[in-house]
Amino acid sequence: MSSIIDGVDQRTNLAGTNRLELLLFRLGTAQLYGINVFKVREAIACPALTKLPQSHPNIKGMASIRGQTVSIVDLSQSIGRRPIQDMAESFVILAEYNRSVQGFLVTSVERIINISWSDVLPPPAASGASSYLTAITKFEDKLVQIIDVEQVLAEVMGIQADVSSELVNNYSEHNQEIRQHILVVDDSSVARNQIKRTLEQIGLEITLAKNGKEALDMLKAWKANGEDIYEKIALMISDIEMPEMDGYTLTSEVRNDPAMKSLPILLHTSMSGTFNQALVSKVGADKFIPKFSADELAAAVQSMLK
Known part of the structure; x- marks a missing residue:
């Protein structure tokens, strides 16, 4: 078989x-x-x-x-x-x-x-x-x-979504006056909640989308309403496998739109394999990390926001 x-x-x-x-x-x-x-x-x-x-x-x-x-x-x-x-x-x-x-x-x-x-x-x-x-x-x-x-x-198996106190304190010290907004895209309700819980521990505001199409529609609606995408959100975190539009295609669509092409994008997925690293460059994402480590996710987000 x-x-x-x-x-x-x-x-x-x-x-x-x-x-x-x-x-x-x-x-x-x-x-x-x-x-x-x-x-x-x-x-x-x-x-x-x-x-x-x-x-x-x-x-x-x-x-x-x-x-x-x-x-x-x-x-x-x-x-x-x-x-x-x-x-x-x-x-x-x-x-x-x-x-x-x-x-x-x-x-x-x-x-x-x-x-x-x-x-x-x-x-x-x-x-x-x-x-x-x-x-x-x-x-x-x-x-x-x-x-x-x-x-x-x-x-x-259970999954740990608690961020270490060191990372929480480190972010709080450097971002006391900044409440940054993150767009999280994932088709799994469990994964969305894990990411949301992790990022809220380091003081971030979260908007959730269930797939790439829903996220792209959100971005386009904000743009149509005259909002500056870069002021609206500081970073997009996207799964790769999603119905209607996958994370690679979502990334390519964002990169091809002049109003949002420089938006920082982190691909965060349970998929494994070295091909992911190559495709990060191919589609224009900034970073790729596998699921799920609360500390690694928090540290990656902190690094990208700096």
Whole structure:
């Protein structure tokens, strides 16, 4: 099964074109789910698992994969559906999120599809299992649901969003009379709240947008109202993977507009890989950091604002 994602490194040319490739999988029903191929290392038959006492109930166990110990998370149970029972017939998608490798237990792995981010839409109003969705799309007239993996991991692993007192004090000492305004763009509600909480600790005001299109519409509306973008906001922090318009395309659109082309932009993403650094220069962003370290984010923002 791992062969279906062989050559993933060759697909990096998709980034920056507002397109993505999704690995489709199922969780015991006919419903299709998707995960961005960029985050996937491989898909394998479920290996032998070692159950750890007092671990989170959504963690099926630990597995040794290519010399690395990996937590295996039951993705079905994590989004409020029935736990996966037949381990022998199940698969594990190894993915890299937020600086670490996790295994997501699924019942089947289907295929890879290539689509435009403009065809990926925000999910309907959150309720029940849909509260774990970050986006939806269609493929061959079938609905594909994209799970908010960051929310799943925050609940299972926990994420620290407290900034060290040293950074808080350092910023307060140098910015006592300045209340700077930051535009934060991320399709994950968990990620938006983590970033908001982090930056508010160092005295910043935050405006939130759910995707690149919403953020660009905000910027254009401010410009149309006669507001100076550089006085309105001091910095934009954007995720890369987002429905309707990704972070690379958003950055390119900003850079191509004379009224906002010099706006400082920090790309902040759970995606990993050296291609991100190259694309920062390609699309014109100022900096890239992976999610999620509260101190690293706060320090990067402080540095850019200076």
